[in-house]
Amino acid sequence: MDYFLQLFLSGLTKGSIYALIALGYTMVYGIIQLINFAHGEIYMIGAFTALIVASVLTILGFSGLSILILAGIAAVIYSSAYGYTMEKIAYRPLRNAPRLSPLISAIGMSIFLQNYVLLAQTSDFLPFPALIPEFEFLKPVSHIMSSAELVIILSSAVIMVLLTFFIKFTRMGKAMRATAQDKKMARLVGIDVDKVISLTFIVGSSLAALGGILIASHIGQINFYIGFIAGIKAFTAAVLGGIGSIPGAVLGALILGWTESFATGYVSSDYEDVFAFALLVLILIFRPAGILGKSSAQKV
Amino acid sequence: MLEINNISTFYGNIQALHDVSLKINEGEIITLIGANGAGKTTTLLSVSGIVQPKSGEILFKGEPIHRMKPDKIVQMGICQVPEGRHIFPYLTVSENLDMGAFLRKDREGIKKDLEQIYDLFPRLAERRHQQGGTLSGGEQQMLAISRALMARPRLLLLDEPSLGLAPLIVQQIFEIIKKIKEESGTTIFLVEQNANLALKVADRGYVMETGRVTMEDKASSLLSNEDVKKAYLGI
Ligand SMILES: Nc1ncnc2c1ncn2[C@@H]1O[C@H](COP(=O)(O)OP(=O)(O)OP(=O)(O)O)[C@@H](O)[C@H]1O
Numbered sequence: 169m170d171y172f173l174q175l176f177l178s179g180l181t182k183g184s185i186y187a188l189i190a191l192g193y194t195m196v197y198g199i200i201q202l203i204n205f206a207h208g209e210i211y212m213i214g215a216f217t218a219l220i221v222a223s224v225l226t227i228l229g230f231s232g233l234s235i236l237i238l239a240g241i242a243a244v245i246y247s248s249a250y251g252y253t254m255e256k257i258a259y260r261p262l263r264n265a266p267r268l269s270p271l272i273s274a275i276g277m278s279i280f281l282q283n284y285v286l287l288a289q290t291s292d293f294l295p296f297p298a299l300i301p302e303f304e305f306l307k308p309v310s311h312i313m314s315s316a317e318l319v320i321i322l323s324s325a326v327i328m329v330l331l332t333f334f335i336k337f338t339r340m341g342k343a344m345r346a347t348a349q350d351k352k353m354a355r356l357v358g359i360d361v362d363k364v365i366s367l368t369f370i371v372g373s374s375l376a377a378l379g380g381i382l383i384a385s386h387i388g389q390i391n392f393y394i395g396f397i398a399g400i401k402a403f404t405a406a407v408l409g410g411i412g413s414i415p416g417a418v419l420g421a422l423i424l425g426w427t428e429s430f431a432t433g434y435v436s437s438d439y440e441d442v443f444a445f446a447l448l449v450l451i452l453i454f455r456p457a458g459i460l461g462k463s464s465a466q467k468v
Numbered sequence: 469m470l471e472i473n474n475i476s477t478f479y480g481n482i483q484a485l486h487d488v489s490l491k492i493n494e495g496e497i498i499t500l501i502g503a504n505g506a507g508k509t510t511t512l513l514s515v516s517g518i519v520q521p522k523s524g525e526i527l528f529k530g531e532p533i534h535r536m537k538p539d540k541i542v543q544m545g546i547c548q549v550p551e552g553r554h555i556f557p558y559l560t561v562s563e564n565l566d567m568g569a570f571l572r573k574d575r576e577g578i579k580k581d582l583e584q585i586y587d588l589f590p591r592l593a594e595r596r597h598q599q600g601g602t603l604s605g606g607e608q609q610m611l612a613i614s615r616a617l618m619a620r621p622r623l624l625l626l627d628e629p630s631l632g633l634a635p636l637i638v639q640q641i642f643e644i645i646k647k648i649k650e651e652s653g654t655t656i657f658l659v660e661q662n663a664n665l666a667l668k669v670a671d672r673g674y675v676m677e678t679g680r681v682t683m684e685d686k687a688s689s690l691l692s693n694e695d696v697k698k699a700y701l702g703i
């Protein structure tokens with residue numbers, strides 16, 4: 169039972185991170201029908217920013233949790249700037265081009281950012297400080313759940329509740345949904361559609377950056393390639409849940425996290441990815457639009 | 469109030485409007501009638517800034533608006549109920565109405581207008597938590613008009629509000645159009661295929677053929693014009 173619980177919680181942790189990244193894929197897809205292949209790189213850049221800021225703050229004598237928060241803020245700001253700029257230079261000029269063009273632009277952006285970080289940093293894995301402190305009260309159950317897992321699960325949950333609130337009830341959140349559903353009409357009610365698209369990239373990038381710092385401090389190392397792997401997984405999660413659907417992205421991410429965790433725990437860690445992608449194939453055969461995806465228009 | 473001077477609008481290489489000119493005075497209802505593909509919708513989209521005319525100018529209260537972005541044009545008080553209604557399908561009725569008031573900041577005023585709309589259309593009030601896409605065609609048209617009214621427009625552009633609706637509902641819609649003009653003094657630019665009804669509510673009318681304005685007169689005169697009767701009134 170303990171073993172099951174442990175796998176359940178580590179799956180939930182993984183799933184939470186996948187969800188934070190998958191939300192960016194699904195929101196961008198919802199609003200401009202683009203699979204932003206460079207989204208994983210935004211997450212990677214968030215992790216690198218956090219690493220640099222955390223190193224500086226450590227030298228300056230800050231302590232664990234305060235570093236986590238400050239580095240998190242820095243990662244969010246920096247990644248958002250990247251996401252915002254990426255949309256402006258790589259996707260906006262192609263808004264009216266055939267759908268394949270922005271897709272190719274996205275792949276190009278992804279390769280560019282990976283290599284840019286590779287050159288600016290190094291291809292080696294860099295150690296990432298464990299910013300999440302060990303909690304005393306978790307000691308008795310440390311074989312089931314670590315402090316890092318608890319922090320990741322709880323902060324992801326809070327972030328997702330805030331996001332839901334933003335999208336459901338705020339003026340800009342409603343404008344985002346309206347824009348996703350009918351751009352021409354959104355313009356006709358006075359929504360600045362370009363601004364809403366920028367905002368979507370900023371929100372998605374922020375979530376990815378938070379995912380980046382949380383997982384990096386849990387796993388303890390990063391390199392320029394982590395965005396690619398995490399990006400593919402999160403993309404899988406978004407498709408699994410129904411791309412364009414926000415609850416779908418979260419659900420898909422959790423299912424993926426658990427699948428991987430249980431496959432690793434009960435079968436073998438070699439089979440982690442096999443089960444994950446087999447699941448994706450099955451869903452796509454029996455429910456091509458994804459678990460919560462509506463066949464055509466439902467977005468965000 | 470609105471002056472369209474010699475605009476030509478293109479879709480790629482296809483010229484949809486040829487030197488179209490048209491004028492609306494404050495407080496008037498004017499109607500633009502014409503066959504399918506004549507360029508009526510394109511005219512309205514040009515005014516709203518969704519498509520930009522290649523040449524010519526559009527003035528609103530003397531100010532050029534033909535190079536403005538759509539949201540700036542809405543800000544100036546020009547709202548459009550587009551052809552096919554364009555209800556946000558997955559927003560609720562009340563969220564659709566909120567979107568109409570997107571650029572307004574006066575919370576109190578918005579609330580008051582919302583209540584007024586619900587008084588005017590009890591059907592919308594009953595369905596306020598229902599998704600827009602689940603409404604019937606007639607209800608959607610009421611919602612589309614209400615959404616535009618939530619912006620408190622000075623000039624309301626209506627593109628074929630009677631399209632695809634049962635005669636009884638069409639009657640209702642035209643009653644509402646008259647009421648909007650009488651109660652709030654909103655100027656109305658009505659595009660219609662139902663020329664008979666449109667000319668009955670309008671003060672003046674324009675006839676459009678293949679991208680050109682071919683006739684312009686008082687609505688009552690157009691109603692009795694032999695050519696118009698033959699071509700558009702089916703008599
Ligand atoms: N998005 C577009 N791309 C290319 N051509 C278009 C587009 N929209 C309209 N057209 C063309 O422009 C011309 C005018 O169309 P418009 O929709 O303005 O006509 P309309 O008078 O509103 O017709 P209807 O009564 O059918 O609504 C038509 O020849 C049409 O084929």
Ligand SMILES: [Mg+2]
Pocket residue numbers: 508509510551627
């Ligand atoms: Mg039309």
